[in-house]
Amino acid sequence: xxxxxxxxxxxxxxxxxxxxxxxxxxxxxxxxxxxxxxxxxxxxxxxxxxxxxxxxxxxxxxxxxx
Numbered sequence: 001x002x003x004x005x006x007x008x009x010x011x012x013x014x015x016x017x018x019x020x021x022x023x024x025x026x027x028x029x030x031x032x033x034x035x036x037x038x039x040x041x042x043x044x045x046x047x048x049x050x051x052x053x054x055x056x057x058x059x060x061x062x063x064x065x066x
Contacts (some may be wrong), residue, residue, distance in 0.1 A: 010053045020039075
């Protein structure tokens with residue numbers, strides 16, 4: 001089902017989600033981390049990294065099916 005690459009990408013995704021939400025909750029309203037960095041991290045993880053982590057097939061999965 002999932003290979004080691006999938007699990008590594010999922011782990012990286014969850015780590016970046018935590019980092020993004022921590023940045024989002026930082027400091028005053030006009031903090032640059034919460035206004036610009038956190039939304040970019042969260043959108044990148046939700047729209048790019050998580051789908052890639054789920055959809056990618058490594059060499060391990062291809063060789064097992066043959």
